[in-house]
Amino acid sequence: MPSDDFTLKVSFLMGFLVLLSLFLSRYFRRDPMLDAIPTVGFSDPILSYLSAVQFNFDGVRMLKDGYEKTRPGLFKIAKFRRWMVLAAGSELIEDVRKAPDDVLSTAEPTIEFLKPEYTLDFLNMSDSLQTDIIRSKLTWNIAVTFKEVREELIMAMDDFIPMSGGESWVKVPIQETLERVICRATNRILVGVPLCRDYDYQTLNSTFADNVVKFGMIISLFPKSLKPIVSRMISNIPSQIQKEIEFIRPMVEERFAKMKEYGDDWDDKPNDMVMWLMSEAKGAERSVEGVARRLLLINFASIHSMSLTFTQALYRLLANPEYIEPLRQEVDAVITEEGWTKAGIDKMHKIDSFIREAQRVDNFTLLPFNRLALRPFTFSNGVTVPAGTLVSFPASAIHTDERIYPNADKFDGFRFAKLRESERDTMISRHQAVSTSSEHLAFGLGRHTCPGRFFAVNEVKALFAHIVATYDVKFEEGKAVPRPLCIAALRLPGKANVLFRARQK
Numbered sequence: 192m193p194s195d196d197f198t199l200k201v202s203f204l205m206g207f208l209v210l211l212s213l214f215l216s217r218y219f220r221r222d223p224m225l226d227a228i229p230t231v232g233f234s235d236p237i238l239s240y241l242s243a244v245q246f247n248f249d250g251v252r253m254l255k256d257g258y259e260k261t262r263p264g265l266f267k268i269a270k271f272r273r274w275m276v277l278a279a280g281s282e283l284i285e286d287v288r289k290a291p292d293d294v295l296s297t298a299e300p301t302i303e304f305l306k307p308e309y310t311l312d313f314l315n316m317s318d319s320l321q322t323d324i325i326r327s328k329l330t331w332n333i334a335v336t337f338k339e340v341r342e343e344l345i346m347a348m349d350d351f352i353p354m355s356g357g358e359s360w361v362k363v364p365i366q367e368t369l370e371r372v373i374c375r376a377t378n379r380i381l382v383g384v385p386l387c388r389d390y391d392y393q394t395l396n397s398t399f400a401d402n403v404v405k406f407g408m409i410i411s412l413f414p415k416s417l418k419p420i421v422s423r424m425i426s427n428i429p430s431q432i433q434k435e436i437e438f439i440r441p442m443v444e445e446r447f448a449k450m451k452e453y454g455d456d457w458d459d460k461p462n463d464m465v466m467w468l469m470s471e472a473k474g475a476e477r478s479v480e481g482v483a484r485r486l487l488l489i490n491f492a493s494i495h496s497m498s499l500t501f502t503q504a505l506y507r508l509l510a511n512p513e514y515i516e517p518l519r520q521e522v523d524a525v526i527t528e529e530g531w532t533k534a535g536i537d538k539m540h541k542i543d544s545f546i547r548e549a550q551r552v553d554n555f556t557l558l559p560f561n562r563l564a565l566r567p568f569t570f571s572n573g574v575t576v577p578a579g580t581l582v583s584f585p586a587s588a589i590h591t592d593e594r595i596y597p598n599a600d601k602f603d604g605f606r607f608a609k610l611r612e613s614e615r616d617t618m619i620s621r622h623q624a625v626s627t628s629s630e631h632l633a634f635g636l637g638r639h640t641c642p643g644r645f646f647a648v649n650e651v652k653a654l655f656a657h658i659v660a661t662y663d664v665k666f667e668e669g670k671a672v673p674r675p676l677c678i679a680a681l682r683l684p685g686k687a688n689v690l691f692r693a694r695q696k
C-alpha cells in the first residue's frame with residue numbers, strides 16, 4: 192500500500208505536469224493571426240487561463256459580450272488547450288457551414304473532449320454507419336413506428352407515474368423520470384420489446400453517456416503518456432460495453448440465424464434499429480459486438496439530449512400555466528381529426544413552437560456547433576485562423592438577439608406558430624422545430640446537423656401532447672423553475688419535483 196504522503200506527492204506532481212503541459216502548449220501555439228481577433232477576457236497567453244476558468248461559470252455572459260461587441264465579425268475566447276474563435280454574423284456562419292470536413296472537422300473536437308481512443312477504443316470516428324441509418328431508416332420509419340413509440344410512452348408514464356385516481360397529486364422527481372420514459376420509448380424502436388422495458392438495460396444505456404463524458408474529461412487532463420494507465424485505472428466503459436453485448440446477444444444471434452435460413456425477409460421480421468444495423472453493417476461490424484457498440488452510441492446521442500430538451504420545455508409550461516389551455520385545445524382538436532398519428536403530431540404547430548422556443552431560450556448547450564481547424568481556414572472577411580483553432584457560433588447570444596427575436600428575453604411559447612401563420616408557411620416551415628438556420632442552432636448546422644432531429648422532435652412532441660392531454664401538472668407549493676446548472680458550455684436544467692394528477696375535465 193503506498194503511504195498517504197507518497198500519494199499526495201504523486202498527485203501534486205501529476206497536477207504540476209498537467210498545468211505545465213497546458214501552459215507550454217498555449218505558449219508555443221501563439222499565432223499572430225489569432226492576435227488580430229478581438230478577445231473576450233485576457234489575450235495574454237498566461238492570463239488567458241483565467242479567462243478559460245471564467246468561461247466555465249460565466250459562459251452565457253462572455254458569449255453575449257463578444258457577440259454584441261463584434262457582430263457581424265469574429266471574437267475569441269480562451270479554452271484550456273486552445274483558442275476558440277466564434278463567428279458572430281450570418282455570412283461568417285455561412286463560411287463555416289460550407290467548409291469541408293478535412294478543413295473544419297466535426298469529429299476532432301469530440302475526440303479531444305471525450306478522448307474516445309481511451310474510453311471508446313472500438314470506435315472508428317470516420318465511420319458513419321449509425322448516422323446514415325438514423326438519417327435514412329429511422330427517419331423514414333417515423334410514421335410507421337409511431338404507434339409503437341406512443342404505446343411505449345403511455346405504458347412508461349403509467350408505470351413510472353402511477354395515478355392514485357381522483358384529485359390527488361403524485362410527486363415525481365421529474366428529470367430522472369423523464370429520462371427513463373424517453374429511454375424506454377426510444378429503445379422500443381432501437382431494440383424492441385421486451386428489452387426496452389428492462390430496468391437494468393435502461394440504466395446501462397442512460398448512464399453510459401455520463402460515464403463516457405466523465406472519464407473522457409478526467410483522462411483528457413493527463414499527459415499522453417499517462418492516459419492509457421489512468422484510463423485502465425478509472426474507466427468502467429469496457430464492462431458497460433460487455434453488459435450491452437450480453438443484453439442483446441440472444442436476440443441478435445436468433446436474428447442472424449433467421450437471416451441465414453430465410454435470407455433478407457421472413458414473416459414478422461422486426462423493423463427496428465438492431466435489424467437495420469444487422470443488415471447494413473459490413474465485416475467485423477456485422478456481429479453482436481458491433482451492433483451493441485452502435486446501440487450504445489445511439490443511446491449516447493439521443494437520451495440526454497431529448498430528456499434535457501423535454502425538461503426545459505416542461506419547466507417553461509409549469510412557469511407559464513396560461514399556455515396549458517390553448518395547448519390542450521390544439522391537441523384535442525388535432526386528435527379528433529387525425530387520431531394519434533405522426534400526421535397528427537405534425538399538425539400540432541403550437542406544441543412545435545413551444546418546444547422550439549424553449550430550445551431558443553434554454554438550450555442545454557450554449558455551443559451546439561463545434562469544429563476544429565485541421566488546416567488554416569480563411570473567412571470571407573479575409574481573416575484566417577490557424578490549424579488547431581476551435582471554431583464555433585455563440586448560439587446562446589444569437590438566440591437572444593433583439594434584432595432577430597423581438598422581445599428576445601421574453602419566453603413567447605407561440606412565437607414560431609405565429610410566424611408560421613403570418614407567413615402562411617404552414618406545413619413544411621422554416622419556423623418548425625426541426626428547422627435549422629444561422630438564427631436557430633439547437634440542432635447544429637450544415638452537413639452534420641443532427642440527423643436524429645426528426646425522430647427526436649416527433650417523440651418529444653408526442654410525449655408533450657400526451658402529458659398536456661392526460662394530466663394536470665404543477666410545481667410543488669411555493670416552488671418555481673430551479674436554477675440551471677451552468678458549467679462551461681453546458682446549461683443543464685436544475686432538479687425539481689413535479690406534481691401530476693389525472694386531468695380534471
Ligand code: HEM
Binds near residue numbers: 559561633648
Ligand atoms: C432534442 C434532441 C436532440 C438535440 C437537441 C440534438 C442536438 C444535436 C447537435 C447540436 C448536434 C451537433 C450538430 C452539428 O455539429 O452541427 C447533434 C449531432 C448528432 N445527433 Fe443529435 N440531438 C438530439 C437528438 C438526437 C437523436 C434522438 C439522435 C439519434 C437517434 C441523435 C443523433 C445524432 C448524431 C448521430 C449526431 C452526429 C451527426 C454527425 O456528426 O454527422 N440526436 N445533435
